[in-house]
Amino acid sequence: MLDNMPFRTLAHKGCTIEGYSRAAVQTYWRIPELKLGFDLGGQPWDFMGTPTWFVTHAHLDHVAALPVYIARRRMMKMPPPTIYLPEHALETVQQLLRVISRLDRGRLPCELKPLAAGDEVPLSRELVVTAHATRHTVPSLGYIVWERRNKLKEEYRQLSGPEIRDLRLSGREVSEERRLPVLAYLGDSSPEGLDNCPAMYQAQILIAEMTFVAPGHRKEKIHKHGHMHLDDFLERRERFQNERIIASHFSTRYDDRQIRHYVKKLLPDLLDDRLHLWL
């Protein structure tokens, strides 16, 4: 292992969250079990094996490592990765890759796929990712990873195996798809991004941003710049149904001690110990 960039780890129900996120520094996350990652502000050497990425927005601290990642995979003879990104950024990122390719004299093979709010990306039979509008200073998307299963419809639950089989053979659709939000990733956003997407509050794991924590900040200004404050979490504490809530993307104006101090003062129970400060 080559330790080129920091990240920390949290395991929950068969998912390992690995990531790092500080505002204006760098943001990157991945979940090895789901074979996907979010944002490419940096790229730990170890993350290279993850083949599918979802970029929330084109601020440099969320995309700067995009060409680096593609080039590393080519160098290591891995298949070209698939990178989903907000549609408005597609052409410019393609231009960027062409320029870097010229400078570096190396190809950058990848599949760039544009997404808009409301789009769905089926990753496998069991997994689908949906894109959601968030509110930031540039066009941005949040993402939810759903586990989907085919379940027998309610009205057929009491039937026997052979009866169900006969119905199925007669062409009747006896099952329906059920979706469970496993993980939600907000990216950079004002609270609107959460409030407009109830599934973010229901996902087993929510990775959110909490850029500001100190009291006395003007909240309208923070929201206008597309970010969240600790107070926003307090105001919404009854809405979070998540089993784990990760608060990240803290501003560099705070050190770890200050962040813990402000959060513990306002949320002493850390939302029933579900809140994890990603420091």
Ligand SMILES: [Zn+2]
């Ligand atoms: Zn950011």
Ligand SMILES: [Zn+2]
């Ligand atoms: Zn940003």
